[in-house]
Amino acid sequence: MTLTEQLADFVVRTRFEDLPTPVRHEAQRCLLDWLGVALGASRHTMVDILLEAAGELGSSPQASILGRDARVDLTWAALTNGSMSHIYDYDDTHLDTVLHPSAPVMPAILALAEGGQMSGPAFLTAFVVGYEVEARVALSVYPSHYDRGWHITGTAGAIGAAAAAAKMLGLNLMQTTHALGTASTQAAGMREMFGTMCKPLHPGKAAANGLLAALLAAKGFTSSIRALEAPRGFCHVQSDGPDLGWLTRNLGGTFEILKNSFKPYPCGVVTHPGIDGVLRLREGNSFSAGAVEEIQIRANRLVLELTGKTEPATGLEGKFSIFHCAAAALVDGTVGPAQFTDDRVRDPRIIAARGLVKVEVDRDVREDEAVVSILLRDGRRLEDHVVHASGSRENPLSDEGLRKKFKSLTEGIISAQQADRIIQLVREIEDIDDMGVLIKACSKG
Amino acid sequence: MTLTEQLADFVVRTRFEDLPTPVRHEAQRCLLDWLGVALGASRHTMVDILLEAAGELGSSPQASILGRDARVDLTWAALTNGSMSHIYDYDDTHLDTVLHPSAPVMPAILALAEGGQMSGPAFLTAFVVGYEVEARVALSVYPSHYDRGWHITGTAGAIGAAAAAAKMLGLNLMQTTHALGTASTQAAGMREMFGTMCKPLHPGKAAANGLLAALLAAKGFTSSIRALEAPRGFCHVQSDGPDLGWLTRNLGGTFEILKNSFKPYPCGVVTHPGIDGVLRLREGNSFSAGAVEEIQIRANRLVLELTGKTEPATGLEGKFSIFHCAAAALVDGTVGPAQFTDDRVRDPRIIAARGLVKVEVDRDVREDEAVVSILLRDGRRLEDHVVHASGSRENPLSDEGLRKKFKSLTEGIISAQQADRIIQLVREIEDIDDMGVLIKACSKG
Numbered sequence: 001m002t003l004t005e006q007l008a009d010f011v012v013r014t015r016f017e018d019l020p021t022p023v024r025h026e027a028q029r030c031l032l033d034w035l036g037v038a039l040g041a042s043r044h045t046m047v048d049i050l051l052e053a054a055g056e057l058g059s060s061p062q063a064s065i066l067g068r069d070a071r072v073d074l075t076w077a078a079l080t081n082g083s084m085s086h087i088y089d090y091d092d093t094h095l096d097t098v099l100h101p102s103a104p105v106m107p108a109i110l111a112l113a114e115g116g117q118m119s120g121p122a123f124l125t126a127f128v129v130g131y132e133v134e135a136r137v138a139l140s141v142y143p144s145h146y147d148r149g150w151h152i153t154g155t156a157g158a159i160g161a162a163a164a165a166a167k168m169l170g171l172n173l174m175q176t177t178h179a180l181g182t183a184s185t186q187a188a189g190m191r192e193m194f195g196t197m198c199k200p201l202h203p204g205k206a207a208a209n210g211l212l213a214a215l216l217a218a219k220g221f222t223s224s225i226r227a228l229e230a231p232r233g234f235c236h237v238q239s240d241g242p243d244l245g246w247l248t249r250n251l252g253g254t255f256e257i258l259k260n261s262f263k264p265y266p267c268g269v270v271t272h273p274g275i276d277g278v279l280r281l282r283e284g285n286s287f288s289a290g291a292v293e294e295i296q297i298r299a300n301r302l303v304l305e306l307t308g309k310t311e312p313a314t315g316l317e318g319k320f321s322i323f324h325c326a327a328a329a330l331v332d333g334t335v336g337p338a339q340f341t342d343d344r345v346r347d348p349r350i351i352a353a354r355g356l357v358k359v360e361v362d363r364d365v366r367e368d369e370a371v372v373s374i375l376l377r378d379g380r381r382l383e384d385h386v387v388h389a390s391g392s393r394e395n396p397l398s399d400e401g402l403r404k405k406f407k408s409l410t411e412g413i414i415s416a417q418q419a420d421r422i423i424q425l426v427r428e429i430e431d432i433d434d435m436g437v438l439i440k441a442c443s444k445g
Numbered sequence: 446m447t448l449t450e451q452l453a454d455f456v457v458r459t460r461f462e463d464l465p466t467p468v469r470h471e472a473q474r475c476l477l478d479w480l481g482v483a484l485g486a487s488r489h490t491m492v493d494i495l496l497e498a499a500g501e502l503g504s505s506p507q508a509s510i511l512g513r514d515a516r517v518d519l520t521w522a523a524l525t526n527g528s529m530s531h532i533y534d535y536d537d538t539h540l541d542t543v544l545h546p547s548a549p550v551m552p553a554i555l556a557l558a559e560g561g562q563m564s565g566p567a568f569l570t571a572f573v574v575g576y577e578v579e580a581r582v583a584l585s586v587y588p589s590h591y592d593r594g595w596h597i598t599g600t601a602g603a604i605g606a607a608a609a610a611a612k613m614l615g616l617n618l619m620q621t622t623h624a625l626g627t628a629s630t631q632a633a634g635m636r637e638m639f640g641t642m643c644k645p646l647h648p649g650k651a652a653a654n655g656l657l658a659a660l661l662a663a664k665g666f667t668s669s670i671r672a673l674e675a676p677r678g679f680c681h682v683q684s685d686g687p688d689l690g691w692l693t694r695n696l697g698g699t700f701e702i703l704k705n706s707f708k709p710y711p712c713g714v715v716t717h718p719g720i721d722g723v724l725r726l727r728e729g730n731s732f733s734a735g736a737v738e739e740i741q742i743r744a745n746r747l748v749l750e751l752t753g754k755t756e757p758a759t760g761l762e763g764k765f766s767i768f769h770c771a772a773a774a775l776v777d778g779t780v781g782p783a784q785f786t787d788d789r790v791r792d793p794r795i796i797a798a799r800g801l802v803k804v805e806v807d808r809d810v811r812e813d814e815a816v817v818s819i820l821l822r823d824g825r826r827l828e829d830h831v832v833h834a835s836g837s838r839e840n841p842l843s844d845e846g847l848r849k850k851f852k853s854l855t856e857g858i859i860s861a862q863q864a865d866r867i868i869q870l871v872r873e874i875e876d877i878d879d880m881g882v883l884i885k886a887c888s889k890g
Contacts, residue, residue: 045665049664053657053660056660057518057520060504062502075502148677149677149678149681149682185599185633185646185647186650188630190677190682192669192678192679192682193626193630196668196669198626198627198666198669201630202630215502216494219494219498220494221491223641224637224641224643227635227637231594231637232635232636232637237595
């Protein structure tokens with residue numbers, strides 16, 4: 001078998017029973033996190049534009065758009081839900097490759113799950129094989145691929161989406177091989193697009209193209225059986241030094257999903273230890289923002305290099321300002337998308353709090369570490385040493401942290417009851433016979 | 446203005462009146478040739494697969510599929526007509542870059558023309574700017590781009606399709622810039638796919654993605670305004686040594702479409718001078734295939750290197766056999782897709798004729814040259830010196846040659862009357878008020 005066929009074989013043969021418990025659990029966590037980031041962005045202008053275009057094309061009502069009452073055809077649902085989930089850049093990350101793995105794969109199979117009487121275990125299995133394929137493809141081309149300017153979530157993501165969709169559709173080895181190939185020759189997305197609507201479009205197109213590849217392969221469409229490894233195939237064309245060994249080494253024996261990471265806050269990752277410290281001190285002690293005299297953060301040098309903006313003017317700039325992040329944590333007691341609107345960045349109370357934040361660079365402090373000290377007007381000094389920020393490899397976001405993130409993201413989008421219902425359904429996903437139940441729970445509140 | 450904006454500006458500002466007569470004439474020739482190659486392949490299995498998938502997705506009846514009675518939405522029409530026109534690999538070529546320029550651009554604007562009350566001149570103008578943009582993008586990344594393994598028709602084609610669609614939609618400078626950018630970040634297609642259904646899929650996807658980019662840009666979708674030239678933009682990501690000067694050098698002063706070339710026969714280009722000679726001798730003298738004792742072809746060395754297969758077993762192999770090509774020309778008196786079916790390659794009369802063909806390599810004979818000598822059983826020897834093969838730069842296919850090609854391609858697909866009607870409508874395209882008339886003439890016969 002070629003390397004591409006070996007990956008296809010893994011997709012075809014993997015059963016839910018083959019997935020170790022931690023793998024199943026992580027897949028469930030991915031689902032909850034992905035639904036949250038997608039629902040949270042479901043009111044964004046970009047979603048309006050996509051749905052308007054779908055309407056203009058007369059797209060058929062086959063599958064739901066999360067958090068909206070729109071229904072569009074399978075590929076448009078994959079495109080829209082996939083784009084939506086990457087708008088805030090708050091979705092999960094495969095740290096070894098900076099791939100955002102859920103955004104391209106989840107929407108492709110969610111679209112298929114709606115009409116297909118698909119069980120929770122079947123859904124999780126398709127997701128895990130999709131994740132494994134995209135992560136291995138990403139590992140095989142990384143880092144040259146990313147350095148060249150490819151947005152790995154758009155490229156490897158399309159191949160992962162095809163793998164997952166092929167699994168959902170029950171394709172055989174040859175069909176799955178052609179699905180992977182047909183996806184690989186559509187794989188695209190450039191880093192030049194960061195900061196524009198094209199960035200979230202990349203996982204959306206990856207989802208739609210991967211799904212299309214699987215739908216075509218089911219009908220006999222042909223591609224190369226060496227699509228990934230051939231001299232003019234995906235890995236060599238999109239990387240200057242691919243390591244093809246990654247594609248199949250110990251395939252089925254290890255699971256890349258176990259290296260997944262969830263973002264606790266939708267802002268520059270180096271600000272996270274500082275935010276952790278402020279939030280913990282605020283929660284653990286009773287004081288109001290007005291009672292604070294000074295917030296001192298001892299931090300790694302990258303904090304000022306990457307997020308040293310003292311007077312951010314827009315929500316986007318706020319994401320790259322440790323001063324705004326710490327101030328918002330102090331005033332609002334939470335750090336989610338709502339803390340990065342233009343309005344919030346210009347709020348006088350937050351601007352005032354920003355002035356209290358002092359950052360001291362310490363060469364002995366690691367990137368995921370910070371020492372936060374808050375001096376109160378009454379003279380008390382509170383201190384918290386964040387050894388590993390939440391969401392870091394050593395301190396992954398807890399299930400409870402993920403639930404909190406989900407609640408915070410979906411506030412104002414769906415009702416609290418609906419949010420709780422989704423959390424519960426995802427927790428019980430292994431017992432769900434028809435994923436349509438979950439999808440229905442995610443429709444417009 | 447950035448380079449990407451300068452290209453967009455050219456798209457926005459070019460009027461039909463700005464197009465020199467030879468440019469208009471060549472655009473008209475492209476249209477007839479493109480319609481012919483698309484109609485000719487309209488019964489192919491791959492088209493069935495695409496239309497079946499479109500049906501499964503409930504695609505709305507917005508635009509026609511050439512030669513079929515199916516109607517699908519605009520993007521699916523672009524995808525299907527675009528794929529169809531590259532199935533036989535018989536469509537036109539921008540020789541400097543081996544880009545097939547019509548296949549991605551024509552279907553994107555044909556889809557828009559159907560519903561839009563679009564005039565012939567407006568259509569030709571959109572095509573010419575689309576051609577210019579894709580050819581300049583192709584020139585800027587060639588040859589490294591192609592050497593790396595990119596199928597330039599799929600990549601540069603998407604950007605050309607976006608330019609043409611933006612023109613048809615009347616987008617402004619900013620919208621057109623974002624359309625080019627949004628297309629460039631979807632641009633894909635690998636040479637590894639040659640010989641599979643993915644190869645013709647590339648221009649189909651290019652057409653659909655370019656059209657989608659323009660539709661989204663019309664609604665305010667954003668991309669980078671330096672999408673083509675930025676360090677992580679299209680040219681640098683997809684080429685190791687781009688020449689950005691090509692993007693805008695003398696833009697509007699020269700037209701790449703004047704370097705366009707049409708294929709007279711759907712087989713390896715080095716066989717063309719030999720085929721020319723056999724056909725001319727057969728037409729100019731009255732003899733039957735049975736009267737021939739020997740066919741001698743003095744040819745460039747590449748003829749045996751690239752098309753030296755003496756006993757082809759399939760239609761595809763026949764395309765790379767000078768022996769089959771010359772034999773088919775002798776027996777059938779024409780060389781079109783019908784001469785490259787498996788059945789035709791296995792026909793005893795053609796196999797017998799194949800045995801009469803002798804090829805003699807001559808280092809003084811150029812690639813587009815051949816000396817064909819036919820010895821008849823009655824002792825007569827007929828000779829023809831093909832100085833420049835038809836379809837070569839020095840001997841472009843004549844209007845009459847293009848009409849013959851069109852008739853031969855559409856035989857059995859549409860009626861002869863319908864074919865004549867299309868030829869006439871294309872000849873009079875500058876006077877057409879509504880392109881819907883032409884599209885209707887191309888529907889199922």
